Amino acid sequence: MKILVAIKQVPERDAQIGITASGRWIDESDLNYTINEPDAYALEEALQLKEKSGGEVVVMCAGPERVGSTLREALAKGADRAIHIEANDLGERDTLGVAQVLAEIAKDEAPDLILTGLQSDDLGLGQTGVVLAELLGIPHATLIMHVEKTVTGLRVKRELEDGWFQHVEMPLPALLTIQSGGNKLRYATLMGIKKAKTKETKTLQAAAAVSPSIALERVYLPEKQKETEMLTGTPAEVAAKLVEKLKFEVRVL
Amino acid sequence: MSGVLVVMEQRGGAWNRMSFEALAAGQQLAAKLGIECSAAVIGESVKTLVTELAGKKLAKVFAVQHGLLKDYTSDGYVVALESLLKQTGPVYVVLPHTYQVRDFAPALATRFRQSLISDVIAMHDGPVFVRQLLQGKLNADYKQADAGPCFVSVQAGTFRAEDVEEGAATVENFTPQLEASQIRSKPGELFREAAHTVDLSAASVIVSVGRGIGEQENIGIVEELAAALGAELAASRPICDNGWLPMERQVGSSGQTVAPKLYLAVGISGAIQHLVGMKGSKTVIAINKDEHAPIFEVADYGVVGDLFEVVPSLTKALLAAKG
Numbered sequence: 001m002k003i004l005v006a007i008k009q010v011p012e013r014d015a016q017i018g019i020t021a022s023g024r025w026i027d028e029s030d031l032n033y034t035i036n037e038p039d040a041y042a043l044e045e046a047l048q049l050k051e052k053s054g055g056e057v058v059v060m061c062a063g064p065e066r067v068g069s070t071l072r073e074a075l076a077k078g079a080d081r082a083i084h085i086e087a088n089d090l091g092e093r094d095t096l097g098v099a100q101v102l103a104e105i106a107k108d109e110a111p112d113l114i115l116t117g118l119q120s121d122d123l124g125l126g127q128t129g130v131v132l133a134e135l136l137g138i139p140h141a142t143l144i145m146h147v148e149k150t151v152t153g154l155r156v157k158r159e160l161e162d163g164w165f166q167h168v169e170m171p172l173p174a175l176l177t178i179q180s181g182g183n184k185l186r187y188a189t190l191m192g193i194k195k196a197k198t199k200e201t202k203t204l205q206a207a208a209a210v211s212p213s214i215a216l217e218r219v220y221l222p223e224k225q226k227e228t229e230m231l232t233g234t235p236a237e238v239a240a241k242l243v244e245k246l247k248f249e250v251r252v253l
Numbered sequence: 254m255s256g257v258l259v260v261m262e263q264r265g266g267a268w269n270r271m272s273f274e275a276l277a278a279g280q281q282l283a284a285k286l287g288i289e290c291s292a293a294v295i296g297e298s299v300k301t302l303v304t305e306l307a308g309k310k311l312a313k314v315f316a317v318q319h320g321l322l323k324d325y326t327s328d329g330y331v332v333a334l335e336s337l338l339k340q341t342g343p344v345y346v347v348l349p350h351t352y353q354v355r356d357f358a359p360a361l362a363t364r365f366r367q368s369l370i371s372d373v374i375a376m377h378d379g380p381v382f383v384r385q386l387l388q389g390k391l392n393a394d395y396k397q398a399d400a401g402p403c404f405v406s407v408q409a410g411t412f413r414a415e416d417v418e419e420g421a422a423t424v425e426n427f428t429p430q431l432e433a434s435q436i437r438s439k440p441g442e443l444f445r446e447a448a449h450t451v452d453l454s455a456a457s458v459i460v461s462v463g464r465g466i467g468e469q470e471n472i473g474i475v476e477e478l479a480a481a482l483g484a485e486l487a488a489s490r491p492i493c494d495n496g497w498l499p500m501e502r503q504v505g506s507s508g509q510t511v512a513p514k515l516y517l518a519v520g521i522s523g524a525i526q527h528l529v530g531m532k533g534s535k536t537v538i539a540i541n542k543d544e545h546a547p548i549f550e551v552a553d554y555g556v557v558g559d560l561f562e563v564v565p566s567l568t569k570a571l572l573a574a575k576g
Contacts, residue, residue, distance in 0.1 A: 013464075013522075014543065017390050026391070094368040094398075095359070118355075122387055124525065125371050127359035130327075134360040139437035140327065142356045159507060160443065161352050163500070167441035179507075181494030213367045215398040217381065222392045222550055226537075230555045238556050239566035242538065243574050245554055250536045252458050252482070252515050253574060 001055040001149065001172075003046040004111035005079070006102055006132065007039040009063055009070040010122040023218050025091055035070045038117025042178040044185050045147055046115050047078045053149055056080050058109060062101050062206060064088045075196035076188035082199065083109075087206035094212035099131035101206045106136055113154070114175040118143050126177075133175035140175040141168050145182040157182075256289035256312060257282050258343035260334065262351055263294060263302055264325070271349035273414035278407045279347040280310060280418055282376055288344070291315065291422075295333060297323035303424050310420030315341070321431045327357040328436045333429040335364050340427070343402055350406040362404040369404040370395045372525070374411050388524040389547035409506070409529045451501045453509045456485035458517075461504055461531070463489040465520020465541060465560055469497040474564050475519050481571040484517070489527045505530035520560045523548030540564065 011017070011031045018027035035043075046057045059074040061067045062085040071082040083105055090098060106114060114133070119126035133140035145165070146157035153171040159179050160166055188196075231241045247253045259279035262269035276292060283290035289312035294302050299316050306314040317337055322329050334357075338346065346361075348354045350372045362369040374392070375383040381394045382405055397403040453459060460479040466472055472492075479486040486502060493503040504511055505527040512533035519540050521527060524547070531537070532551050539552035540560050549555045556563055 011387065013388075016545065017387055019391070026387070096363060096366065096368045099363075124384075124386065124388070125369070126355050127362075127369055127371060130356070130359035131363045131368075134331075134363040140356075140360070141438060143352060159352070161506065162510075163445055163508065164443050165446060166443050168438050169441070170438040180490065181500075184495075211398065213397070213399050213401075214370055214403075215396050217394045217396050219386060219391050219393045222385070222389070222547070225550050226553055228549055228552045228555045230557065232557075235558065235562040235566040236570070238558065238563055239570040242554070242556070242567055243570045245538075246482075246515070246571075247574070250515050250538075253571075 006116040008036040042115040076192040082201040103135040118177040129177035142177040257345040259292040274412040275349040277412040277416040310418035311422035458484035460484040461487040463521030
C-alpha cells in the first residue's frame with residue numbers, strides 16, 4: 001500500500017506568542033517550529049501500516065524553507081520519501097487554497113491511502129484533510145483511532161463524542177484524519193537519522209494563490225472571561241492562601 | 254431565501270443538544286442582518302423533530318428525509334445538503350461544531366468553493382466571526398471575503414440553547430435525489446469501550462492533571478492532592494493518550510463534560526478541547542508554570558509556579574488543616 005502523509009509544521013507548544021505590528025498574524029521571527037502533533041500520529045499510523053503489510057510511506061509538507069527540518073525528522077522516523085511544497089504565502093490562502101496545493105501533489109502521487117492529523121495546533125480549523133478528499137473525489141473518515149486493511153479496503157475505528165466509537169468500512173483510495181492516542185509515537189533512532197540523509201526530498205513550487213473565500217482580519221489576545229485572582233509567594237505561602245480560599249470562599253473543606 | 258440556514262443534528266430521533274445553541278446563533282445572526290432564519294433536520298424520518306422546530310421563531314423548517322439518510326454518512330449528508338442549499342440559496346449556513354459536522358461540513362463547503370469558518374466563539378457586527386488560534390492562546394477575527402454562501406460552525410457552550418426564540422414556522426418536506434452508489438462508506442453500530450465506572454460528572458471536587466506533569470511516575474503527587482481534597486482524579490487528553498491514566502478519566506470534548514463545585518487544574522494549559530469539558534465548573538483553580546496559559550482565562554484563582562513545588566505544599570497544608 002502506498003501511503004501519503006500530509007504534515008504541517010507549527011510553532012512549538014510552549015512558544016511565547018507575539019503579534020506582528022500589523023496585527024494580522026503572529027510574530028514568527030523568534031519561534032521554534034515542530035511537527036503538528038496530530039500529524040505525528042498520522043505518520044505513526046502510516047509507519048505501522050507499512051510495517052504490517054508493506055508498501056511505501058511518502059510525507060508531504062507545504063511551507064517555507066524551514067519545513068525541511070520537519071520533513072527530515074519524518075524521514076528519520078521511517079518515511080521513505082519526502083515532498084516539500086515550497087510556499088511562502090500559506091497565510092494568504094484559506095483552507096480550500098491550502099488543500100488545492102496539496103491536491104495537486106496527491107494527484108501526481110496517486111497513493112492508496114492519504115493520512116493527516118485531525119487538525120492543526122496553530123489554526124485549528126480541522127478541515128484540510130476532508131477538503132483534500134473532496135477535491136480528489138475519494139471517500140474520507142475523520143477522528144480515526146485505528147486502521148485495519150481488509151480485502152476490499154479499510155475498516156477504521158472512528159471516535160465520537162462522550163466516549164463512543166464506531167467502525168466504518170470504506171474502499172480505497174481513501175483519506176483518513178487521525179486522532180491522537182491510537183498509537184504511541186516513536187522517536188527517531190540514530191540509525192534512522194543517518195539513513196534519512198540518503199533518502200529523497202523533492203522540492204516543488206506551490207501553484208499561485210487564488211483569492212480566498214474567507215479572510216483572517218486580525219489576531220489578538222483573548223479577553224478574560226473571568227476575573228482571576230493570582231496567588232503569589234513561596235510554595236508554602238501559596239498553599240496556605242489556597243487552603244484559606246478552599247475553606248472560606250469555595251467551601252469544599 | 255437569501256437568509257440564514259441552521260443545520261440541526263440528530264441521531265436516532267434524539268437531538269444533539271448543541272443543535273439548539275447553533276439555532277440560537279443562527280437566529281441572532283439573522284436578527285443582526287435583518288434577514289430570515291430557517292432550519293433543516295436530516296434523517297430517514299424526522300417528523301417529530303420538525304414539529305418541535307415549528308414552534309420556534311423561524312421562516313421555514315426543512316425536513317430533509319430519505320431512506321439512505323437513516324444512519325449518518327458524510328457522502329449522504331453532503332449530497333442531501335448540497336441540493337437543499339442549491340434550491341434554497343441561504344447566504345449563511347450555521348452548524349454546531351460537533352464531531353459529525355467536522356466530518357462532513359468541510360466537504361459541503363468545498364462543493365460551493367468555500368471554506369468553513371469553524372469552531373466560532375463569538376459574532377460581531379460585519380459580521381465578524383471570532384475563533385481561537387494556537388490552542389486558545391489567541392483570538393482571530395474572520396470575515397467572508399467573497400459572495401458566499403458563508404459556512405460557520407459554533408463552539409459548544411458559546412451560545413445558549415435557552416436563548417432560542419419561540420414562534421411559528423412552516424414545515425417543508427425536502428426529498429433529495431440520492432442513490433445508494435453515492436454513499437461510499439459503510440458505518441457500523443456505535444459502541445463504548447471503557448467500563449465507564451468513573452462518572453466524573455457527578456463529582457463535586459475534581460483535581461485534574463495535564464501535560465505539565467511531564468512523566469507518568471510524577472502523577473503520584475497529584476493523586477495525593479486529590480486524596481487530601483477527597484476529589485476525583487481527572488486528566489486532559491495527552492495524559493490518557495500516553496496511557497498514564499485510563500481514558501475514562503479524561504475531561505474534554507472527547508471525554509467527559511464536568512461541572513463540579515471545584516475544578517483544580519494542575520499543569521493543564523487549557524486547550525479549547527479541554528476547556529469545553531470543564532468551563533461549567535463553579536470555581537476553577539489553575540496551577541501552571543506559563544502565565545500566558547489559556548487555562549488562566551477561565552480560572553478564578555491562579556498560581557504561576559512550579560507544580561512540583563506547589564502541589565506537595567498544598568497537599569501538606571490540606572492535611573494539616575484537616576488535623
